[in-house]
Amino acid sequence: MSAIHLRLGALAAAVALLAVSSGHALAQKRYDVGATDTEIKIGNIMPYSGPASAYGVIGKTEAAYFNKINAEGGINGRKINFISYDDAYSPPKTVEQARKLVESDEVLLIFNSLGTPPNTAIQKYMNQKKVPQLFVATGATKWNDPKDFPWTMGWQPNYQSESIIYARYILKNHPNARIAVLYQNDDYGKDYLKGFKDGLGSKAASMIMIEESYEVSEPSIDSHIVKLWSSGADVFFNITTPKFAAQAIKKNAEIGWKPLHFLNNVSSSVGSVLKPAGLENAQDIISSNYLKDPTDPQWKNDPGMIAWNEFLDKYYPEANRSDAAVMYGYTVAQGMVHVLKACGDNLTHENIMKQAASIRDLELGGLLPGIKVNTSPTDFAPLAQLQLMRFKGDTWERFGDILSGDVGG
Structure with missing residues (x-):
């Protein structure tokens, strides 16, 4: 009888040990290339020159917002290293810059690259590489196709x-x-x-x-x-x-x-x-x-607009506050930060897409009242509402x- 008790005791101890070690394994930090204990490397491609250069301020706003996040301690203790390149709104150049970001700079993801033709040019490449092409800055309907392109997700209403x-x-x-x-x-x-x-x-x-x-x-x-x-x-x-x-x-x-x-x-x-x-x-x-218009006086005392102005005062004072693209860049950068925070210590490509596809009723300061961010594994369109x-x-x-x-x- 005592031998059986001993065996059962040993078995219970082994099970307990296994449970502890699996719990420990679950708690371990998981990274893909582009993330470490101290850094998250994010790539971006913008038309800083060329026919769509008016949109370049989006990249500048995002860089300023990530500077703010870093100054406040980063995301779960990690600083964002934001690497943004110019493609002049030229798809062949976009391909070149995407390869550079993924293969040379080894970014964790490409975030909010701008334009329908440029993003179309890199969509297959990003999905073959299984690197997130997240919150692209274009409202083309094709970005909401999780079945065929599980690594690409839009942002704005299509x-x-x-x-x-x-x-x-x-x-x-x-x-x-x-x-x-x-x-x-x-x-x-x-x-x-x-x-x-x-x-x-x-x-x-x-x-x-x-x-x-x-x-x-x-x-x-x-x-x-x-x-x-x-x-x-x-x-x-x-x-x-x-x-x-x-x-x-x-x-x-x-x-x-x-x-x-x-x-x-x-x-x-x-x-x-x-x-x-x-x-x-x-x-x-x-x-x-779907965004608050910075030129509209009705938002003067709105908490979201006050926070936006304080951010610009400190991190991007030269911004043109009447330019809607500045509000756009600020809001989508907040969406990116939300996803990275939700990832915790599991900064893998797979978990980034999982968290990006699990957003529920997210309200951001720059969105019009009543407009919320929602995604699911079958819905890669974060924003779907507009007001005339x-x-x-x-x-x-x-x-x-x-x-x-x-x-x-």
Whole structure:
């Protein structure tokens, strides 16, 4: 009997030891290349030069925000090493910079690289390497495809949802509209156009009078605007990046074309688009947003806006506070920090994507009230809601409900 007791005792001790050692193994720190006890290396690619250089301030804002996080002790004791390269919005250059970040700099992930064509150029590579391509700075619908591209995730509301919202507004309020569309001739422009046509449904063919595309390499789109004007359209859907959006608004005023003007939200910045175009020329333009507009006085005493201003005072004082891209960079950087904190001491590629796909009702200071970040293993679209807004005086005025444009398929 005592021998059996001894055996049982030994077995219990062995089980206890095993439990302790597995618990210890679970508590051990786990890293992929790019993370250590003291550092998290994050890569980024931005158009600091070239036709989309207005967006370069996003990378500068993110660098400033990570400096703030580092100054406050980092993330779980680790400092962020943010390495950001210029690709001039040129996809071949993006490929070169992504390879450099992954293979030479050995970053843990690439965060918020900008543009639909640039991100398309590196999507397969990032997924083959199984390195997160996280919170890309483009609203193309294709980033929400966890089945085929489990290492790529978007951030902002997608372009098709946005243009579906405009299409529904036109159908409801201007059912006899004669529409002219200007779009950038790449995946970004075509994604918006698809959503718009889907939103108009069977009416698209009769309502759209003219579709005109431009190349990002063109110095000016003035001739396209004149062509659209001559079609007799009374509604204009302007699918352009900031430089060309400002040109379109200015040219419309020059030739006296005053259609009901819809401007995609990626070019709705007062500072980088509307001011250069002339605020007087931008009156009554309709766009949409999910972020608080820094130029809107209603947010003066808002805790989120106060925190944003304090951050800029200390870490990025030269920022143009009327530029919506600064608020964008700040908010997405907060999203990145949320994910890294949630990873704890398990800083592997797999756990980063797992935490990024497990965000529940996250409220960030720069988001409009009622808009929250949500993801799941089958939903890689963190933000899906927008509110329409109209430009009046020197600021945007929001109107209507918080909307979601459901994308079929």
